[in-house]
Amino acid sequence: MSRVLTIALNTFKETIRDRILGVIVLFALAMIVGSVWLGAISLGQAGRMMQDFGLVAVTLFGLVVAVFVGASLVRKEIDKRTVFVLFSKPLGRSEFIVGKFLGLCATLFVVTMGMGVFLFVAVWYVAKSPQPDLLLACLLIYVQLVVVVAVTVLFSTVTSPTLASVLGVCVFIAGQLSSNVLSLTRLGHSPFVKAASWVVFVVVPNLSAVDIKAAVVGEQVSRPATLGLWVGYLAAYCVVVLLLASFVFRRKEF
């Protein structure tokens, strides 16, 4: 366990030092400031616009970090040949994968919640009242992004970083449309389409189940008990994906 934590800590430090992260965070903050401007042209709806567009910005920039950094995590170690040094020590390949994943999750937490706290304070200032739901929404965005990191790490063990990034983004988009796939399983006439839709529905992570962006602006009521179960489902999904990634990585020859 300590070896996993060491890898995680090093990954965390390495990604935090990465200049790209700083630029992305700054850009995200600029987007949130931009939503203040949008608020000014929305006929008294500044708070609502800031919350809505701010959460979209948090999601998109978090996704960029998750996908692009996640896709190059393993490849970087192979290209720099540091992986040989690491594996000459008593370190398992699974521990390496899990450590890398946890390290990036820690970085992502800092980035997502940093943006979330900034947004929370900005909305409090504009709307004159605190909106604690915003922080919960950011936390749930983070949960979605953790799944995307796990999937991207899996793809990065079998393909190039570019393709892994593209596939990571595709999984995020597919995860948002999970309910549509489910309706295909109900509406499709062909048994093949029904079966294929069902397989896609089960394999793709249902990310929209933990999305409460609409609830933050007063649309649907969030259901804490169900949310907890869905977060558990996504955690289990991550475990399965990481086990797969470890299995693939163990068989990889350098």
Added chain:
Amino acid sequence: MRRRVALAALLVVCVAAVLAYQSSRPAASGADARVFVPSPRFYLDLSPSFRTSVADAYWLQTIQYYGEHLRSDNRFDSLWPMLDLVTTLSPRFEQAYFTGAFALIDAGRPDRAYGLLKRGMAANPAEWRFPAYLGFFAYTFGSEELKEKWAAHWYAKAAALPGRPAYVPRLAAALLTKSGARDKAIAMWASVYAEGDKYSREKAVKALGALLATDAQERAKELASVRTMMSPQAYFQLLQDLGMGSS
């Protein structure tokens, strides 16, 4: 050195050309009154997690569209599809209904404004402003024979909702009186008396004095029907104010 100077000069010329061209461009020609607005179903299916963000983006576009055409040609062909999209994607976006209803009046569609507010009321049943606005619209744009009846109907609904200001029940009572719904008007004025401040009570006493039967026995009978609407103290105070002692 010469090369650097040439490059710098080229840069300055290009920047000047870009700025000069952009700033001297003629102002954009009048916007088209008909713009493409996708079906709400499209966004509900395609981006369920981002539907409120899409609604907000279209809300900003709606405001811009309304402002542009209000200043120019007064044509609002796409206003309704835009408002329909915004309120379908975000049914609890109250401001969109209120502003949209008034914009639809400018577009010459009070019927659609009325429909939009009714839809808003169905999605936000606890918000008193929807029936109050409906009452206002019914009174302002309704047919001469029915406007008081419908306005009274909506204001009475607004008066029953939490958070409404004190003037709403008074307005409802006054409209019920005008529309000839005597029993409802008596009940509404009694509720104004029970809940209102000194000014409201004075108004209620005056209105009830004019509405109730002149015969003392009849008047007592009519007042008995509102006895359960207020505390015994308030009821006896009302009788006193109406000059009926403790009958």
